[in-house]
């Protein structure tokens with residue numbers, strides 16, 4: 001089958017090869033972001049979110065000193081239209097990765113996340129949850145368009161450059177998507193001064 005080159009995906013792939021992470025400003029349109037934000041907020045108001053835990057799903061510990069967000073795992077089969085459109089874009093990206101880079105992505109898992117004022121997620125590696133199948137982490141921010149840097153909540157990625165640790169701060173502006181190597185890059189979410197919304201997920205092998 002012929003592969004039609006996609007410039008956005010190609011940029012992500014070359015960023016990942018060069019620096020283990022990539023930031024894309026318009027992976028999802030602002031309309032899509034708004035629909036996802038509304039869907040997240042409705043489900044949060046209906047009390048469907050759980051306090052996020054650390055450890056794997058059979059060995060969960062709620063540790064507020066490590067992370068303070070609330071999450072809701074998404075089920076693709078039962079997804080609402082906004083989430084169906086989200087997954088269709090993710091699936092398109094996964095197919096591209098598998099066909100052009102032989103990444104062998106077989107599974108994925110995504111959750112909504114809401115960080116209430118004052119919460120954070122301390123420095124960690126996403127494979128600490130006993131899941132070494134996690135290959136790529138993806139975070140898409142669903143905040144309002146007037147999100148300000150003073151609100152905090154930046155994602156800080158720690159990269160090693162020539163033996164020196166270099167932190168990269170990425171603010172959670174709406175529509176922004178961050179993709180990084182789950183097994184390599186430690187990262188943290190700095191304390192937020194106002195509610196912070198996102199979808200986070202992992203592309204997994206085997």
Ligand SMILES: O=C(O)CCC(=O)C(=O)O
Nearest residue numbers: 121126139155189198200
């Ligand atoms: O929301 C973010 O920017 C990152 C979240 C994160 O690190 C995680 O959920 O593992």
Ligand SMILES: [Fe+2]
Nearest residue numbers: 124125126187
């Ligand atoms: Fe993480």
